[in-house]
Amino acid sequence: MLEDLLARWITHQRWFAGKGRPLDGLSIDSDTPLGDGLRHLILSVRQAGARDRYQLLLGVSPELPDRLKHALIGVSDEGHLFDAAHDSSLTSLLLEGMATGRDHGPIRFRTAPGVEIDTSQRSLVLGAEQSNTSLVFGDAYICKLFRRLIPGVNPELEVVTALAARGAAHIAQPYGWIETDVDGISTTLAFTQEYLTTSNDGWDLALASVRDLYGSLPEVSAAEAGGDFAAEAHRLGIATAEIHRELAAAFPTDVVSPSEVKRMVEGFRRRLARALEEVPALAEHAELVERAFHQVEELTGKVRVQRVHGDYHLGQVMRTPVDWIVLDFEGEPGQPIEERRALASPLRDVAGMLRSFDYAAGHLLADHPDGAALRPRAAEWAIRNRAAFLDGYADVCGDDAALLRALEYDKAVYEVVYEARNRPTWLPIPLAAFR
Known part of the structure; x- marks a missing residue:
């Protein structure tokens, strides 16, 4: 069962906030196909009477290449399930979505005003983060996936887009974001900005x-x-x-x-x-x-x-x-x-x-x-x-x-x-x- 695989896997992820506490249960709030076998999941994790939500990009493959074995979640009747944030062939769909501004069911992709996004860039996961996962697309963009979801617009998106609208210096150019509704509230899933390669x-x-x-x-x-x-x-x-x-x-x-x-x-x-x-x-x-x-x-x-x-x-x-x-x-x-x-x-x-x-x-x-x-x-x-x-x-x-x-x-x-x-x-x- 997918929920059982995810429950065993999630407690070992560096971005999981509930380490050291037993899980009372894990359920899937939403499972949205984004195309080419990529699925977006919102998970509810219950611990000590409280509930936290996390997002997961889920990939499925008959066989898992060596480059993705570290991202393996488990094997089911569907095939090898893995964290698709580490698969550049699938994360390109995120960049394409933000470039076009189109929706996939409840998942909404948006482009920042006045910019164009080069969708040819390939992604690489940065390894140092604790609470989020950042994908660097070539030498152009960095996309931060907010793993733990808190209902509402993320302050980083709110602040940077407001400052960019004023032409403020000292910020990295925003390019796009991804959002959905959680508890009926528009909630930020990811935010993409300029990647500062020479900094x-x-x-x-x-x-x-x-x-x-x-x-x-x-x-x-x-x-x-x-x-x-x-x-x-x-x-x-x-x-x-x-x-x-x-x-x-x-x-x-x-x-x-x-x-x-x-x-x-x-x-x-x-x-x-x-x-x-x-x-x-x-x-x-x-x-x-x-x-x-x-x-x-x-x-x-x-x-x-x-x-x-x-x-x-x-x-x-x-x-x-x-x-x-x-x-x-x-x-x-x-x-x-x-x-x-x-x-x-x-x-x-x-x-x-x-x-x-x-x-x-x-x-x-x-x-x-x-x-x-x-x-x-x-x-x-x-x-x-x-x-x-x-x-x-x-x-x-x-x-x-x-x-x-x-x-x-x-x-x-x-x-x-x-x-x-x-x-x-x-x-x-x-x-x-x-x-």
């Missing part, structure tokens, strides 16, 4: 700079080391501010009163209290964090809020030969869509990027034989690049130091708990934020 990941560029510093002579400063990153950090600050300005123009904005700010700080305090119970090492810094939270409570003016990125760090930005490009506007994938679409202070993104600079400086020291000796150099690199980023950001938008400090401490508190649970050797990185 470099911001995290990788920052790490290269850190390695250059660690490999240089001790008397060489971060400013003098060969891979100084400060100029790029400054440009990234400018790009971030410009993205925030475009988001404020494309979507509604608001202001929150001091009383609402106090409620936000109470949420920070609750997270801090839970973290203190779980990570005793944080206790010596609690008074410092509390002072930062109290400073925000004393703000008398209203705080501006708007649409933001929501999960901003060096891994979400790419450096092209021309400028910085910001990716992955979907926010934190595990959160409800309404929370990801909620207005927030743009300084939330700034705080996330500042934390990312600290991580870039410190994470190479976890297993480094000279880690203790290199920590002052890590701090020097982080301070220099954080300052450069903030200078670039302030050149366009300005900032509020008290709110930014509280947001960054709140983020660091979250990181302390995460590292204590998952990567204890990395725990010194977020703890250093409080020093």
Whole structure:
């Protein structure tokens, strides 16, 4: 039975969110033929009284070639069943659908305004993702399949198409998307954008700079080391501010009163209290964090809020030969869509990027034989690049130091708990934020 095969297979997929919990059941909500033997399935998975939905491109073949054996789901009376996202001969149908904008039953294919799609490109699955699956078509497009389906328009599609309509810089060109109705709500299945073939990941560029510093002579400063990153950090600050300005123009904005700010700080305090119970090492810094939270409570003016990125760090930005490009506007994938679409202070993104600079400086020291000796150099690199980023950001938008400090401490508190649970050797990185 197909449901039994899928139930055994899905728990081993990296994008499956329910790992470690038994399945109460799996059923097929929809099974739509897309042509040439390709089928689109929406699966309902029940665990501990809750239901999650996932999408699957299902292929069937009498025999499975070696190149697809890693995608095998199982063998049934129909033949060899496999995850067709890995079969470029079938995924071409996705590109063709978006190019023509036609529907296949409940599955709707759409083309972004003012673009043409080259359907001759062949796909290749990127292997690094956890929650989604991305197909790169030649050197032209990248199509992200949202494996876990949450009813509603994905924030990434919503934000990028709105910014593209304004001619905004610092985004990758949208080309098309796929959608269907889930619970009667139009829901994004996939989103295709320009593939940035000549770009470099911001995290990788920052790490290269850190390695250059660690490999240089001790008397060489971060400013003098060969891979100084400060100029790029400054440009990234400018790009971030410009993205925030475009988001404020494309979507509604608001202001929150001091009383609402106090409620936000109470949420920070609750997270801090839970973290203190779980990570005793944080206790010596609690008074410092509390002072930062109290400073925000004393703000008398209203705080501006708007649409933001929501999960901003060096891994979400790419450096092209021309400028910085910001990716992955979907926010934190595990959160409800309404929370990801909620207005927030743009300084939330700034705080996330500042934390990312600290991580870039410190994470190479976890297993480094000279880690203790290199920590002052890590701090020097982080301070220099954080300052450069903030200078670039302030050149366009300005900032509020008290709110930014509280947001960054709140983020660091979250990181302390995460590292204590998952990567204890990395725990010194977020703890250093409080020093």
